[in-house]
Amino acid sequence: MMKLILSIVCSMLVLQINVAAAEFYDPMRPPPYALNKLRLEQSKKNGPVKKAPGSEVKKATWVLSSILFSSQRQHAIINNRLVKKGDVIRGAKLIRVKPDSVRLLAKGKIIDLSLRKANQSIKKSLPERKL
Numbered sequence: 001m002m003k004l005i006l007s008i009v010c011s012m013l014v015l016q017i018n019v020a021a022a023e024f025y026d027p028m029r030p031p032p033y034a035l036n037k038l039r040l041e042q043s044k045k046n047g048p049v050k051k052a053p054g055s056e057v058k059k060a061t062w063v064l065s066s067i068l069f070s071s072q073r074q075h076a077i078i079n080n081r082l083v084k085k086g087d088v089i090r091g092a093k094l095i096r097v098k099p100d101s102v103r104l105l106a107k108g109k110i111i112d113l114s115l116r117k118a119n120q121s122i123k124k125s126l127p128e129r130k131l
Helices: 001-024 030-046
Strands: 064-067 073-077 081-084 092-097 100-107 107-115
Touching: 064 100, 073 092, 081 092
Parallel strands: none
Antiparallel strands: 064 073, 073 081, 092 100, 100 107
């Protein structure tokens, strides 16, 4: 009986979480490409925008914070986001994960990121740790 009550309470919590997440989705919001097109048309209408000194667009940068490496999974934390092989982050696809480095492919160029010695953080799952 207690298991039944517990499962009902858990399912109600899951439903409330899904409903709360659905509240943040706006189905009428235009897709990003449409917003970019609108901004481009507005900038053409208003003339060229003069940039303030020092406001040049920076190239995309990737910061490798940590690597989670085991025989079952190879994940990396890049720009504070957990990514796995095949995922795309800031226009670059993660193509390889090693215990101390990762390789990205962006616009046909290979980008190798490695952990700095001072900030080295390699996480291993419990079965692979030597206790």
